[in-house]
Amino acid sequence: MTNKKNVTIQMVADRAGVSKSTVSRVISDYPDISDKTKKKVYQVMRDLNYYPSAIARSLANKKSKNVGLVLPADDDFFENPFFRDSLRAIAKTASSRGYDTLIAYNGDNETLSVERLVKANKVDGVIMMRSIISDPTIEYLRERKFPFVLIGKSLDYKDVYSVDTNNFEAAKKITEKLVKKGCKKIAFIGGNKESVVTIDRFNGYLECIKDNNLIFDDTLIQKNEFRKCDGYLSIKRILEKNPDLDGLVVTDAIIFSGVLEYIEKMGKGNKNLNLFNIVIGTFGTDNTYNSKLNIVNVDVDYMELGRASCDKIINILEGKEVNEIDIIDYILK
Structure with missing residues (x-):
């Protein structure tokens, strides 16, 4: 032989x-x-x-036993609790079910990165870690009939498998919390305006503002990117026009870290800006920040978002029944 x-x-x-x-x-x-x-x-x-x-x-x-993930091009990616925690949960869940995770960096074009994974048969399914409106990557995967799960939701299609948190409701509730604390002038700082999570959280904030007949104008709104530097610049711009600000909703932990840096830098010894009196509502942060600040936090279970999305894509690949949309609970602290 x-x-x-x-x-x-x-x-x-x-x-x-x-x-x-x-x-x-x-x-x-x-x-x-x-x-x-x-x-x-x-x-x-x-x-x-x-x-x-x-x-x-x-x-x-025709099976790779790999689940594909595409990392965003954000410079602050690994500092973001959402990506860090959900990524860890995805890798752990995939391994427990006999799959590996294959990560591609998207640079400036997420769709091209997904195409490379799909055309080379490197992955059996894809988890998309954030959603934007008119997403070309979703278009590509749908055309190819390639299995994928979205963390977030699609505003363009109702039949996309997804795992999400009720961001509209959470943002409305956290803004209501600021109102109950006596805030009359509440600003909003969000990430990319094309991001579905930014859209949902802004709409929740806006509904609460309207319900309570509070002050609202464009000088109170900032939407940039999910970066620390954008948080810093956003709060600076808002306060230049609104020195009497008493409330603020921030949609992301990385953006919040930039806001915090500005407040700590400018608030010390500045009698004209009572920055430490501003009540801040934010998402996915740690309440052990500066004790001088009055912070209300929406605790989003990023680990569960990752675990549930990975279980869902593998269940789809194995022909098991799944819900079209799974909603993960949050806690208002």
Whole structure:
């Protein structure tokens, strides 16, 4: 018997009387290879005690046992509690179910990164870690009928599998909390205006402002990116026009860290700005920040968002029934 360790794909090709590429295509189960040729190649593989590598087997089975994730281009990515915690939960859940996670960095084009994963058969399904309106990546995956789960929700399609938090309700409740604390002039700082989570949280904030007949104008609103520097600049711009601000809703922990830096820098010794009197409502932050600040926090379970999204994509891949939308609870602290 031929020693398995010494058998190569070229030896299989020579014994079967076909090319090396034909053997590879048989292993990958290409439809343009005849059944007769496939039977002959498989028989030679058995005779030579040859077994393709794990990669080749995955190609033959058309299963990679990988779940794809695409990291955003944000400079502050690894400081963001949402991405950090949900990513850890996804990797842990995938491993427990016999899958690995394959991460691609999107640079400036998330869709191209997803295309690379899909076209190269590197992943069986994709988890999208944030949602935007008119998302070209969703368009691409839908056209390809490729399995994916969205953390967030799609405003363009109702049939997208997703895992989300009720961001509209959470933002409305946290703004109401500021109103109950006596705030009359409440500003809003959010991330990218194309981001669905920013849209939902802004609409929740806005409904509370209108319900309570509070002051509202464009000088109280800032929407930039999910970066610390944008939080710093946003609160600076708001306070330049509204020095009497007494309330603030911030939609993201990284943005909040920039707001905090500005308040701590400018609030010390500045008698004209009572910055430490501003009540701040924010999402996913740690209440152990500066004790001088009055902070209300929406505790979003990012670990559960990651776990649930990973379980959902694997259940889809394994043909199990899943809900179209799963809503993860939050806690207002």
